[in-house]
Amino acid sequence: MSKYWSPAINQLTPYVPGEQPKVDNLIKLNTNENPYPPSPRAADALNNYPKDRLRLYCDPEATALKNALAEHFELDYNNIFVGNGSDEVLALAFMAFFRQDKPILLPETTYSFYDVYCKLYDIEYRQLPLTGQFEINLEEYQQANGGIIFANPNAPTGRLLPLEQIETLLQKNNGSVVIVDEAYIDFGGHSAVELVNKYDNVLVIQTFSKSRSLAGLRVGYALGHPELIEGLERVKNSFNSYPLDSLAIAGAVAALQDDEYFRETTNKIIECREWTVKALGQLGFDVIPSATNFVFTCHRTIAGADLMAHLRSQGVLVRHFSKPGIDNFLRITIGTYDEMQALIDALKLYPAIGE
Numbered sequence: 001m002s003k004y005w006s007p008a009i010n011q012l013t014p015y016v017p018g019e020q021p022k023v024d025n026l027i028k029l030n031t032n033e034n035p036y037p038p039s040p041r042a043a044d045a046l047n048n049y050p051k052d053r054l055r056l057y058c059d060p061e062a063t064a065l066k067n068a069l070a071e072h073f074e075l076d077y078n079n080i081f082v083g084n085g086s087d088e089v090l091a092l093a094f095m096a097f098f099r100q101d102k103p104i105l106l107p108e109t110t111y112s113f114y115d116v117y118c119k120l121y122d123i124e125y126r127q128l129p130l131t132g133q134f135e136i137n138l139e140e141y142q143q144a145n146g147g148i149i150f151a152n153p154n155a156p157t158g159r160l161l162p163l164e165q166i167e168t169l170l171q172k173n174n175g176s177v178v179i180v181d182e183a184y185i186d187f188g189g190h191s192a193v194e195l196v197n198k199y200d201n202v203l204v205i206q207t208f209s210k211s212r213s214l215a216g217l218r219v220g221y222a223l224g225h226p227e228l229i230e231g232l233e234r235v236k237n238s239f240n241s242y243p244l245d246s247l248a249i250a251g252a253v254a255a256l257q258d259d260e261y262f263r264e265t266t267n268k269i270i271e272c273r274e275w276t277v278k279a280l281g282q283l284g285f286d287v288i289p290s291a292t293n294f295v296f297t298c299h300r301t302i303a304g305a306d307l308m309a310h311l312r313s314q315g316v317l318v319r320h321f322s323k324p325g326i327d328n329f330l331r332i333t334i335g336t337y338d339e340m341q342a343l344i345d346a347l348k349l350y351p352a353i354g355e
């Protein structure tokens with residue numbers, strides 16, 4: 001609290017990202033980063049960028065990146081919006097579409113930035129519970145609303161919704177914008193991007209942070225009907241003309257063009273996820289089926305917080321949410337095989353698991 005802050009700022013509870021440790025040699029399985037380096041082509045693009053050009057402002061439209069994305073997704077230039085990470089794209093989208101008379105709808109358990117944005121912008125929202133199997137029940141989203149947002153696959157559960165259900169939702173909500181946050185779609189899901197030319201109320205948001213190994217470069221994008229994209233541009237151009245710097249644009253374009261590397265690394269992560277699910281099962285964990293680069297898992301007898309503390313003492317960072325209903329779960333990012341083996345070895349050192 002401060003007497004200098006605007007009253008609304010005194011009421012905020014900001015989002016807390018997973019820890020970025022200041023020391024090396026921890027095994028970092030807590031923020032869903034990719035364990036593999038970005039495409040060598042992205043590295044070359046950054047190395048070879050003519051540094052004297054940094055003297056100039058970057059392209060406010062990020063034209064090269066929008067063109068590359070349009071080509072990649074077989075969409076038009078005016079179907080594409082880009083921003084400083086998908087978090088920024090999400091923040092601008094909440095501002096652009098969700099400040100309505102009716103509450104927006106979102107899952108009770110999902111990416112915890114969504115309700116932070118609602119509070120920041122004073123957007124009324126209603127959180128709908130997941131099923132007992134941690135699934136989003138889209139049938140409940142057919143009530144009056146000022147917009148809908150969910151992640152698919154969802155975070156932190158990892159569960160994927162079939163595209164047919166999303167299409168039905170779009171048909172039944174043609175008066176409101178439906179945002180599908182696809183941060184993890186490349187790890188086994190079917191993207192709603194194919195609905196963009198069919199429905200003017202769907203906005204698909206993706207990121208270079210997870211499947212493209214570029215979390216530190218901060219590049220995200222939205223795909224949707226030109227009317228939605230124009231709404232986003234209006235907000236963006238009322239806030240920051242240059243959210244993407246010249247290096248980010250160059251690196252992202254190069255990464256997008258390296259499809260072979262992309263497929264190779266995402267497949268490795270998917271295979272390692274299946275290995276990890278089996279290994280955790282053998283240690284007494286229940287694992288929710290995941291279509292992402294993480295697993296959401298709970299031990300049958302040991303509390304999540306105890307396991308997180310134990311792993312931390314062994315140099316392995318995982319994410320734990322102290323939230324009723326999921327506080328026995330750990331969210332564990334899929335790293336390399338060596339890292340996942342180290343996780344399993346560390347878990348076996350927990351007395352009740354190892355014996």
Ligand SMILES: *Cc1c(COP(=O)(O)O)cnc(C)c1O
Nearest residue numbers: 085086087111155183207209220
């Ligand atoms: C990681 C993540 C994001 C944010 O990604 P950035 O592009 O790095 O800002 C957005 N949504 C979900 C569900 C995520 O897990």
